[in-house]
Amino acid sequence: GAGVSQSPRYKVAKRGQDVALRCDPISGHVSLFWYQQALGQGPEFLTYFQNEAQLDKSGLPSDRFFAERPEGSVSTLKIQRTQQEDSAVYLCASSSRPGQNTGELFFGEGSRLTVL
């Protein structure tokens, strides 16, 4: 597609449920990022992939968060046993350049997760 596509756009989960958020980056983009944006805050880094390799997962807040990009294109962010503090917008971004320091990212519209 022409841009970064994320699904679902909205997800409501009961506390304790597992959720999976999908990201389709721009075709051919080697770098893929996940960010978490809490209400009224700026995006905060979660994890970075270069092709299929997860090179940086230092921003994942707990071991309940897991991300994968098995074929170097589509990525899934999984949150196990969701908690209310996980409520946020999860943003996916991609870049044609390798490395985390490119700064020129193309963002999707985000997946808004609400945990009740």
Add this chain to the structure above:
Amino acid sequence: AQSVTQLGSHVSVSEGALVLLRCNYSSSVPPYLFWYVQYPNQGLQLLLKYTSAATLVKGINGFEAEFKKSETSFHLTKPSAHMSDAAEYFCAVISLQGAQKLVFGQGTRLTINP
């Protein structure tokens, strides 16, 4: 560690007035700096970037920003606001030392009054 501070979570200006959104950075070495814009129900979009070339950077939609090392600032300006400029604006920094990743400020919501 690098960081940015955006002064003012909300800014309101009249249509046709000057837009000034403030951003100060903290970095131990000269950084790369960025402004992103987020229109309602859309993803973040790059407005402009500073990567150690010209200190005055021009971006899309008539916006520009000036890198001032002495003031550690990278304020975003537009001479004449348009209704379509209403959005959330994020300043971001990459330090070329240490953890070289994009770090965002908290954002400034710009409202344009008719």
